[in-house]
Amino acid sequence: MKPDSSTRNDISFDDFQSQILNDYELAVTSRECSLLGRREVLSGKAKFGIFGDGKELPQLAMARAFQDGDFRSGYYRDQTFMMALGYLSPKEFFHGLYATTDLAKEPMSAGRQMGGHFATHSLNEDGTWKDLTKQKNSSADISCTAGQMPRLLGLAQASKIYRNLKDIDQTNFSTNGNEVAWGTIGNASTSEGHFFETINAAGVLQVPLVMCVWDDAYGISVPAEFHTTKGDISEVLKGLQRDDNNDGYEILKVNGWDYTALIHAFENASEIARENHVPVLIHVTELTQPQGHSTSGSHERYKSEERLIWERENDCNKRFREWILENGIYTEEELKSLEREIKQKVRAAKKEAWAEFLNPHLSAKKQLVQLLENAAEKSPNRSFISKLRNDLIAIEEPLKKDLAAKSRKALRYLIGETTPEKSNLQKWTENFMATSQPKYSSHLYNELSNKAINVEALEPSYANDDEQVDGRVILRDNFDVLFEKYPEALVFGEDTGNIGDVNQGLEGLQKKYGPLRVADTGIRETTIIGQGIGLALRGLRPIAEIQYLDYILYALQTLSDDLATLLYRTAGKQKAPLIVRTRGHRLEGIWHSGSQMGGLIHLLRGMYILVPRNMTQAAGFYNTLMKSDEPALVIESLNGYRLKEKKPVNLGEFCTPIGKVETIKEGQDITLLSYGSTLRIVEKVAQELVEVGIDAEVIDAQSLLPFDLEHDVVKSLKKTNRLLIIDEDVPGGCSAYLLQEIIEKQAAYKYLDSAPQTLTAKAHRPAYASDGDYFSKPNAEDIFEKVYEIMNEVDPQSYPSLR
Numbered sequence: 001m002k003p004d005s006s007t008r009n010d011i012s013f014d015d016f017q018s019q020i021l022n023d024y025e026l027a028v029t030s031r032e033c034s035l036l037g038r039r040e041v042l043s044g045k046a047k048f049g050i051f052g053d054g055k056e057l058p059q060l061a062m063a064r065a066f067q068d069g070d071f072r073s074g075y076y077r078d079q080t081f082m083m084a085l086g087y088l089s090p091k092e093f094f095h096g097l098y099a100t101t102d103l104a105k106e107p108m109s110a111g112r113q114m115g116g117h118f119a120t121h122s123l124n125e126d127g128t129w130k131d132l133t134k135q136k137n138s139s140a141d142i143s144c145t146a147g148q149m150p151r152l153l154g155l156a157q158a159s160k161i162y163r164n165l166k167d168i169d170q171t172n173f174s175t176n177g178n179e180v181a182w183g184t185i186g187n188a189s190t191s192e193g194h195f196f197e198t199i200n201a202a203g204v205l206q207v208p209l210v211m212c213v214w215d216d217a218y219g220i221s222v223p224a225e226f227h228t229t230k231g232d233i234s235e236v237l238k239g240l241q242r243d244d245n246n247d248g249y250e251i252l253k254v255n256g257w258d259y260t261a262l263i264h265a266f267e268n269a270s271e272i273a274r275e276n277h278v279p280v281l282i283h284v285t286e287l288t289q290p291q292g293h294s295t296s297g298s299h300e301r302y303k304s305e306e307r308l309i310w311e312r313e314n315d316c317n318k319r320f321r322e323w324i325l326e327n328g329i330y331t332e333e334e335l336k337s338l339e340r341e342i343k344q345k346v347r348a349a350k351k352e353a354w355a356e357f358l359n360p361h362l363s364a365k366k367q368l369v370q371l372l373e374n375a376a377e378k379s380p381n382r383s384f385i386s387k388l389r390n391d392l393i394a395i396e397e398p399l400k401k402d403l404a405a406k407s408r409k410a411l412r413y414l415i416g417e418t419t420p421e422k423s424n425l426q427k428w429t430e431n432f433m434a435t436s437q438p439k440y441s442s443h444l445y446n447e448l449s450n451k452a453i454n455v456e457a458l459e460p461s462y463a464n465d466d467e468q469v470d471g472r473v474i475l476r477d478n479f480d481v482l483f484e485k486y487p488e489a490l491v492f493g494e495d496t497g498n499i500g501d502v503n504q505g506l507e508g509l510q511k512k513y514g515p516l517r518v519a520d521t522g523i524r525e526t527t528i529i530g531q532g533i534g535l536a537l538r539g540l541r542p543i544a545e546i547q548y549l550d551y552i553l554y555a556l557q558t559l560s561d562d563l564a565t566l567l568y569r570t571a572g573k574q575k576a577p578l579i580v581r582t583r584g585h586r587l588e589g590i591w592h593s594g595s596q597m598g599g600l601i602h603l604l605r606g607m608y609i610l611v612p613r614n615m616t617q618a619a620g621f622y623n624t625l626m627k628s629d630e631p632a633l634v635i636e637s638l639n640g641y642r643l644k645e646k647k648p649v650n651l652g653e654f655c656t657p658i659g660k661v662e663t664i665k666e667g668q669d670i671t672l673l674s675y676g677s678t679l680r681i682v683e684k685v686a687q688e689l690v691e692v693g694i695d696a697e698v699i700d701a702q703s704l705l706p707f708d709l710e711h712d713v714v715k716s717l718k719k720t721n722r723l724l725i726i727d728e729d730v731p732g733g734c735s736a737y738l739l740q741e742i743i744e745k746q747a748a749y750k751y752l753d754s755a756p757q758t759l760t761a762k763a764h765r766p767a768y769a770s771d772g773d774y775f776s777k778p779n780a781e782d783i784f785e786k787v788y789e790i791m792n793e794v795d796p797q798s799y800p801s802l803r
Helices: 013-042 056-065 079-085 090-098 149-164 193-205 259-276 305-314 316-326 332-378 382-394 400-412 420-436 471-485 509-513 525-537 549-563 597-603 615-626 676-690 712-720 734-745 769-776 780-794
Strands: 071-073 181-186 209-214 250-255 280-285 468-470 489-493 518-520 541-545 579-584 608-610 632-637 644-646 662-665 670-674 696-700 703-705 723-726 757-759
Touching: 013 056, 013 079, 013 090, 013 316, 013 332, 056 079, 056 209, 056 259, 056 316, 071 149, 071 525, 090 332, 149 181, 149 193, 149 209, 149 525, 149 549, 193 209, 193 525, 209 259, 250 259, 259 280, 305 316, 316 332, 332 382, 332 400, 332 420, 382 400, 400 420, 468 471, 471 489, 471 509, 471 615, 471 644, 489 525, 509 518, 525 541, 525 549, 525 579, 549 579, 549 597, 549 632, 579 615, 597 608, 597 703, 597 734, 608 615, 615 632, 615 644, 632 676, 662 676, 670 676, 670 712, 670 780, 676 696, 676 723, 676 780, 696 712, 703 734, 712 723, 712 734, 723 734, 723 780, 734 757, 757 780
Parallel strands: 071 181, 181 209, 209 280, 250 280, 489 518, 489 541, 541 579, 579 632, 608 632, 670 696, 670 723, 723 757
Antiparallel strands: 468 644, 608 703, 662 696
16 A cells, blocks of 8 residues: 555655654664663663563654653653653663663663653753753653553643643743643553543543553453453443543544554544543554563463464564555665664664673772772781682672672771771772762752751741631631642642532632632542642642541552652652642541551651641641642641631741651650640640659650651750650551651660650551540550659659559
8 A cells, every 4th residue: 555645744755754764763773672671681781671562653653743841651661652752762771771870871760760661851950840841751650550640640630720720830831731641551551440540530620631552462461351341441441432412532442553543543632632631542452562571571471372473473563664665665675774774773772881881880890809909918817808809800790789798898807907908998988888879869858958848947926816716717728828829839639629628628719719729529549649740740739638648548559659759760850749638647437547657657758748736837837848849748637627726927928847846845754755636635644744743845746757857856855864655556657667766866765764665556446436546546544654654663652653
């Protein structure tokens, strides 16, 4: 057949021929990278490989429809797409495979993620935003299957926000909301809840999203019929197809080896989504996976001979090549010449990348060998150090860990020696560790001067009449000021909009600011968080509300694997300043008790976790966070909304500091540390303890991640010499974390006269009703008796046993 002129957008045949050649060159280049990449893993130079072979052609079509300002939220098979955009050269591909820690050489993650995980740079060196409308963008990938889907919703919704809210400054972020968010996913991963939740939410919101499903009929070793009803995701989703009377999806289905059909499908999808803000599903079928799922297995083990023959015959690159020849676009000789040239270029790129990866290690090895030789000559343990030196020499291609291990082990044999040679080895080792460790550990949090912990504390100020209001009123009026002050701020969640949240902390704000800025959502916690991540990646300031802390468990994977790691896994090149608002602590019953703090503080490293004891503190945290640009979880005290508080006059201005504790009551005998709703019980008990002659100092943790950066707790312990941590989490949960922070990090053990203790909830979830809370979590009597017991041990005569 002849090429369809409609695929050429009325360009000349010479230009069309050049386009075809460019696409074929990219397809062959990508495939050669996949083939050589697998060999590098099997040879031991790379740790693991997962490649995009068999998916080249649809990715080239997607790249042609992808425009400046658009965002990709994809998965680990999209290397051809990134190459087509000019963001991934063969040499950078191999640097990703080798895990080179130089961001200039491995721009996707500086070796923090395995190969196949892609990202573009949204931030300048000073942390400010690049002009995202002048570049093609890719949000940073994660490995977790379908984990890329929730943020896709927010990336698409941002275009709707920018198109419809004219008060927002779109500079750097949008051109009238014309950007499309493109998602890519394997057919088997559409079985995940994240996919279905995102699909449903995008259909409800009607956002410019194009969901691309690469379907090779398998999910790892399992055929599609075991993953998907009817073995066909577009058949499953037919009910979402829009019609004249109902919004929904445009659903397109196209074979992955059909070049012209792919170009048409992706151009069509782009136009529908971009102009009309209608979501589109493109189901790309009849794809193959020539090397199997990854380097960890062979597909010959689970595919029939018939299937393997079919895959060889219908490989998209092979079919593309046949199409080029059938239509006389290029000759066999021209294609063979091009293919030889590409293989040479890819092999050269692989060789250069390995040399660039290895050369710094070889240089360091040379230095260390000499240092070990010098140290051995002057040491009585010469034979042991020489063996380490010889072992190091034998490692022809050393890694950093080889160098660090040998130098550190050598120092063991130099204990007690004071020679210059030992000193030189010590200095080399210390410098090597100091320069190497940040390559793997930096950017967990913002490291620039504008980080949230640097926002200066500002106390709430009050009028003379000291107006007392419900705590929720302080939150509501503070949010009102913030929404006036920050046009890019928006909040959304279940019951958030029309009724102003279940506790009315947003009462009346939807009527004032509109349903796009103060929005209700469906019951779908994972994509509420995903919305927030995507919106934040595009320059907006979202507040994602999860109705109760217990329900955050629905979204924990997205919070942990995506949001909390974003800055880290991009080595500081992407940020998502999402504020997650929720409420918890000491409610009634198993599923509303809201105290899973031990899990959260460990799974959400990379986020701030803030636990205000009242609504004034909470409002101050929101003010602080809006002055910075980092993700945070704020847990309001669920039983505090109707408690009376003085209303500040500087709403929207006062700032609760992050990483600082607050001393609520000073005392001499014992330090009591707690947070949230439990702190109010501790305060009451501290007054009761005075009646029996115990003067307790009460400290509110306020901020769990980070905790007490100024080490004020240890300053208290220098005075009281005794510590009790009261926590409504389970035993060994948050209390253990706080104890480690105080005893180990603050070295408080030096000032203790009694064993540090914790008082926690029981190991089970709390039973229902007030009695359930009383017998499941620390109550006033528990706290009183525990403190008294500690003082009884110190001075049994003054404090005789209670019972």
